[in-house]
Amino acid sequence: MTVINVDLLVIVPLVAALAAAVAGRAARWVSLAGSVATLGVLASLAGSGVFTGQAVSGAAGVASVVPFWALVMDGLSTPLVALTAFLGLIAVLASWGVSERPAPHHALLLALEAAVMGVFLAEDIILFYVFWEAVLIPMYFLIGVWGHERRRHAATKFFLYTLAASALMLVGILMAWFAAGTSRIPDMAADPSVLPATAVFWLLTIGMLVKIPVVPLHTWLPDAHVEAPTAGSIMLAGVLLKMGGYGLIRLVIPLAPTEFALQQPFFAALGIIGIVWGAAMAFAQTDLKRLVAYSSVAHMGFVVLAISTGTAAGLSGAMLGMVSHGVVAALLFLLVGQLYERAHTREIARFGGLGKIVPGWASALTFGALASLGLPGLSGFPGEFVAVIEGFRSFEWWVLPATVGVVLGAAYNLRAVREVNHGPRSGEWATLADLGPADWVPVVLLMVPIVVLGVWPALVTDIAEHALAAIAMLVSGGM
Amino acid sequence: MRIVIPVLLAVAGGLAGVLTDAFGGRRAGVALSAIGPAVGAGYAAWLVYTLDGNVIAYNVIVGGGGFSGIPAIVLALAALSIVGGWAWFTTSPAGGSAAALVALSGAAAAALSGAVDMVFILVALECLALAAYALVAQSHNARADEAAMKYVVQGAVATSLFVLGTAVLVGVYGGQSTIFAIQATAARAEGMTPLAGAMALVVAAFAYKLGGFPFHSWAPDAFETAPPASAGYMAGAPKVAAVLAAFLVSSLLFGATLLPSWQLSWEIAGISIDIDQPRIAMAWAVLAAGSMIFGNLAALRQRSYGRMLGYSGIAQVGYAMIGLTIGERVVGSTMLLMSAYAFAALAAFLGAEALRCRRPGWDGTIDGMAGFGRSNSVAGLAVAVAMFSLTGIPLTAGFWGKLLVFGAAVGFGWTWLVVIGVLGSVVSFGYYGAVLRAMYFEPAAETPSADEIATCGRAATWTAGAAALAVIAIGITPLIWGLEFVQRFLAFG
Numbered sequence: 001m002t003v004i005n006v007d008l009l010v011i012v013p014l015v016a017a018l019a020a021a022v023a024g025r026a027a028r029w030v031s032l033a034g035s036v037a038t039l040g041v042l043a044s045l046a047g048s049g050v051f052t053g054q055a056v057s058g059a060a061g062v063a064s065v066v067p068f069w070a071l072v073m074d075g076l077s078t079p080l081v082a083l084t085a086f087l088g089l090i091a092v093l094a095s096w097g098v099s100e101r102p103a104p105h106h107a108l109l110l111a112l113e114a115a116v117m118g119v120f121l122a123e124d125i126i127l128f129y130v131f132w133e134a135v136l137i138p139m140y141f142l143i144g145v146w147g148h149e150r151r152r153h154a155a156t157k158f159f160l161y162t163l164a165a166s167a168l169m170l171v172g173i174l175m176a177w178f179a180a181g182t183s184r185i186p187d188m189a190a191d192p193s194v195l196p197a198t199a200v201f202w203l204l205t206i207g208m209l210v211k212i213p214v215v216p217l218h219t220w221l222p223d224a225h226v227e228a229p230t231a232g233s234i235m236l237a238g239v240l241l242k243m244g245g246y247g248l249i250r251l252v253i254p255l256a257p258t259e260f261a262l263q264q265p266f267f268a269a270l271g272i273i274g275i276v277w278g279a280a281m282a283f284a285q286t287d288l289k290r291l292v293a294y295s296s297v298a299h300m301g302f303v304v305l306a307i308s309t310g311t312a313a314g315l316s317g318a319m320l321g322m323v324s325h326g327v328v329a330a331l332l333f334l335l336v337g338q339l340y341e342r343a344h345t346r347e348i349a350r351f352g353g354l355g356k357i358v359p360g361w362a363s364a365l366t367f368g369a370l371a372s373l374g375l376p377g378l379s380g381f382p383g384e385f386v387a388v389i390e391g392f393r394s395f396e397w398w399v400l401p402a403t404v405g406v407v408l409g410a411a412y413n414l415r416a417v418r419e420v421n422h423g424p425r426s427g428e429w430a431t432l433a434d435l436g437p438a439d440w441v442p443v444v445l446l447m448v449p450i451v452v453l454g455v456w457p458a459l460v461t462d463i464a465e466h467a468l469a470a471i472a473m474l475v476s477g478g479m
Numbered sequence: 480m481r482i483v484i485p486v487l488l489a490v491a492g493g494l495a496g497v498l499t500d501a502f503g504g505r506r507a508g509v510a511l512s513a514i515g516p517a518v519g520a521g522y523a524a525w526l527v528y529t530l531d532g533n534v535i536a537y538n539v540i541v542g543g544g545g546f547s548g549i550p551a552i553v554l555a556l557a558a559l560s561i562v563g564g565w566a567w568f569t570t571s572p573a574g575g576s577a578a579a580l581v582a583l584s585g586a587a588a589a590a591l592s593g594a595v596d597m598v599f600i601l602v603a604l605e606c607l608a609l610a611a612y613a614l615v616a617q618s619h620n621a622r623a624d625e626a627a628m629k630y631v632v633q634g635a636v637a638t639s640l641f642v643l644g645t646a647v648l649v650g651v652y653g654g655q656s657t658i659f660a661i662q663a664t665a666a667r668a669e670g671m672t673p674l675a676g677a678m679a680l681v682v683a684a685f686a687y688k689l690g691g692f693p694f695h696s697w698a699p700d701a702f703e704t705a706p707p708a709s710a711g712y713m714a715g716a717p718k719v720a721a722v723l724a725a726f727l728v729s730s731l732l733f734g735a736t737l738l739p740s741w742q743l744s745w746e747i748a749g750i751s752i753d754i755d756q757p758r759i760a761m762a763w764a765v766l767a768a769g770s771m772i773f774g775n776l777a778a779l780r781q782r783s784y785g786r787m788l789g790y791s792g793i794a795q796v797g798y799a800m801i802g803l804t805i806g807e808r809v810v811g812s813t814m815l816l817m818s819a820y821a822f823a824a825l826a827a828f829l830g831a832e833a834l835r836c837r838r839p840g841w842d843g844t845i846d847g848m849a850g851f852g853r854s855n856s857v858a859g860l861a862v863a864v865a866m867f868s869l870t871g872i873p874l875t876a877g878f879w880g881k882l883l884v885f886g887a888a889v890g891f892g893w894t895w896l897v898v899i900g901v902l903g904s905v906v907s908f909g910y911y912g913a914v915l916r917a918m919y920f921e922p923a924a925e926t927p928s929a930d931e932i933a934t935c936g937r938a939a940t941w942t943a944g945a946a947a948l949a950v951i952a953i954g955i956t957p958l959i960w961g962l963e964f965v966q967r968f969l970a971f972g
Contacts, residue, residue, distance in 0.1 A: 067957070067961035067962065068957065068958050068961070069958050069959050126882070127958065129873065130873035130874065130878070130958065131873075133872055133873045133878075134872075134873050134874055136872070137867065137872065137874075140915075141919060144915075144916065144919060144920040145919055145920060151920065152916055152920045152921075155916070155920065156912055156916060159908060159912060160905065160908055160909065160912070163870075163904075163905050163908055164902075164905045167901035167902065167904060167905045168901065170882075170885070170901055171885075171889065171894070171897055171898060171901055174882075174885055174886045174889040174890075174897070175889050175894070177886060178886060178889055178890040
């Protein structure tokens with residue numbers, strides 16, 4: 001067994017959150033230390049083989065006398081855990097300059113990181129639900145206290161919307177728990193035939209679909225993303241949405257494989273609607289942050305389409321899509337946040353010619369937009385390419401509308417770049433300051449995985465391969 | 480006989496408190512009123528771990544296990560609310576006797592938890608009610624008088640229903656008032672009309688006492704007008720005890736073995752509906768559904784914090800009634816739910832006490848709490864924890880209560896009640912969340928001077944903090960150590 005165990009991935013950020021809460025002015029240093037330490041824990045797990053897809057349990061999970069606390073890190077969770085740890089650090093760097101009540105802000109960020117880690121690591125369905133709901137609390141306060149003008153409305157809508165979905169999910173979880181007589185996910189999945197499949201499937205699916213979110217259950221997302229502070233948007237788009245996709249793969253398919261197999265076209269339709277609707281809405285936005293928010297709906301649509309295929313390759317595409325969107329959306333929200341800090345507006349129409357005024361920022365935006373539109377060689381491409389290819393294999397010409405979404409994706413991203421970076425220089429921004437060294441740190445950190453995953457997607461897919469192949473077997477019925 | 484000692488300690492504390500107060504020792508009197516139930520709670524908690532199984536004393540009261548655990552909880556609530564209301568109890572004109580009333584009411588609640596004699600239950604319920612009437616009237620204004628009068632009149636109706644039900648049970652089934660004696664005679668009796676009639680009367684009486692829909696209309700007025708420290712006690716402890724009594728009575732006297740199931744089947748538009756459930760379960764199920772729906776929707780419309788908590792209490796009792804619907808198999812889980820509610824309600828009301836102290840001009844509305852979380856962080860956090868726990872969000876005690884009760888209900892085929900319950904919980908965040916929103920998302924109206932912060936509302940603040948800490952501790956520890964600790968405290972053999 002390894003010396004440093006999986007439990008620390010939850011405990012370290014949690015302890016750091018408590019420390020940051022009482023650290024006063026030093027909170028940002030505490031939270032930086034906490035998020036770096038979490039990454040350190042992750043790195044130290046390398047020796048146990050998690051990065052080759054091996055499953056490693058937390059200490060309490062091994063003892064197995066504990067009723068609920070059971071954590072496991074396997075091929076399915078490792079990529080998302082790594083994403084969470086990484087974006088946790090980025091979120092801390094992005095909120096380095098927060099001046100209003102920084103201690104609770106940093107504490108909530110780290111608490112959020114701990115809760116999301118718990119979601120991705122839980123091996124027990126009750127523990128999963130506990131973390132799933134616990135995520136809402138810090139996010140609610142982050143949006144409500146540190147958000148922009150309509151933060152109160154956005155925070156309440158976010159909380160109520162996702163609480164409603166997860167309340168229904170809880171009913172499904174309770175039904176599965178009672179029918180299976182155990183709350184350990186692998187034990188429940190060992191014999192899904194004893195579960196009330198239809199009810200469990202739909203109740204869990206609703207919870208996941210709102211979180212992802214799919215059209216038409218997405219209306220909380222633009223508000224929450226736009227009103228959240230930059231670090232909140234990064235975590236929200238980067239990791240919180242992934243909880244939905246992860247839940248579909250981790251819970252819905254294993255607990256109700258036959259029901260899922262029946263409903264594959266339903267998921268595909270939702271995915272395609274999301275792709276087209278999200279892209280079309282993004283194209284219509286006049287607010288840069290809202291544009292990025294709607295682009296999330298489109299990208300998550302590709303993830304849902306990829307999951308709907310139920311094949312090993314499709315699920316790998318979904319995993320890649322989630323990790324890639326995590327870093328790309330984080331970069332775009334970070335850049336929009338940096339622009340807003342300087343210009344105090346996000347109206348696309350008011351900008352122009354920023355390429356000349358703030359060349360550093362503008363080139364970073366161009367890079368982010370290219371990654372978002374799925375330029376080959378950057379991380380957005382492989383996942384969405386696989387989604388469409390696998391979608392075509394499963395559903396043939398029905399996926400054609402998704403390609404419209406791809407074209408629209410190029411259109412809205414390039415339009416944003418053209419109107420903000422190029423065109424006539426607008427006089428009111430002549431004195432805008434370009435990115436300073438401290439601003440560059442998180443930007444560059446985010447660019448690295450975008451390039452690396454673009455040229456070497458196997459980095460993610462190799463880890464997840466075995467776990468996803470097993471799940472794909474469930475869907476095809478070849479137990 | 481040890482099991483009645485906690486009750487006696489609380490009574491002694493209350494009597495000593497009122498006597499000391501009568502001779503001018505206000506602070507000492509209030510302190511004695513708090514010490515009595517506190518020591519009683521400690522002793523009862525000790526009994527939980529030292530008594531093996533359940534024991535019966537004087538043929539009227541059961542102790543041991545959860546039957547000592549619940550007295551420990553209600554007495555602790557009484558002691559905490561006296562400590563938390565220290566500023567009010569020591570300064571208000573009738574504060575000394577009010578503190579004694581809380582102690583005596585705690586004793587009555589402790590006696591009610593585990594009472595197995597119909598007449599004894601009646602007396603305990605009446606003691607609780609009498610203390611509550613007086614506590615509601617403590618604010619000495621026209622609204623408080625009106626609320627107290629309303630409460631007295633409605634309480635009298637409830638009492639008469641309970642008396643009638645008891646009369647039927649005692650008169651028809653052998654002339655003895657012990658539940659076990661009535662049960663034994665009823666099992667041999669032919670026909671079930673008297674028993675079914677008694678069930679209707681007794682269940683309605685309990686629904687009144689618990690403030691469940693449609694017998695709820697006294698509750699919001701009472702909680703709004705009572706001084707927050709005593710409202711915090713009244714909202715929780717008496718209901719905890721009454722739910723346990725309702726469990727004993729309904730499962731021992733009106734259970735499925737004595738009263739056969741209610742069978743109905745009819746067809747509407749081709750869909751056939753079959754009901755085959757014990758009568759008592761159907762009765763509680765209807766009350767539960769009504770309380771959850773009405774309480775949550777009515778609370779949503781409230782502007783006043785106290786009234787909001789009053790209406791939300793109706794919904795909370797509705798969740799507990801799901802437990803009553805299932806029956807004796809979920810006593811422990813339901814008592815966890817009620818205890819979690821009681822501690823959260825205490826924290827919520829004491830937080831309000833701290834706020835009133837900080838902002839004497841507070842009009843009692845939720846909007847008037849703007850920025851409170853920023854200006855008094857401990858009391859604000861306590862109220863926030865209470866709101867999350869009352870909603871049933873994980874990491875709080877309220878989550879486990881709801882999870883276990885709802886989970887059992889799904890298992891025993893009451894999924895439709897669970898759906899109402901979880902949707903009601905979502906709706907409830909509409910009003911509990913409004914409190915969080917006001918406290919944290921809105922700027923503070925005024926900043927009090929440093930002196931005021933130093934002294935005013937300190938007891939209320941820290942007691943609310945302690946209650947909230949208990950809620951969090953019970954919320955988190957089961958994740959790691961399981962629910963054994965809780966189950967031991969709430970084991971009903």
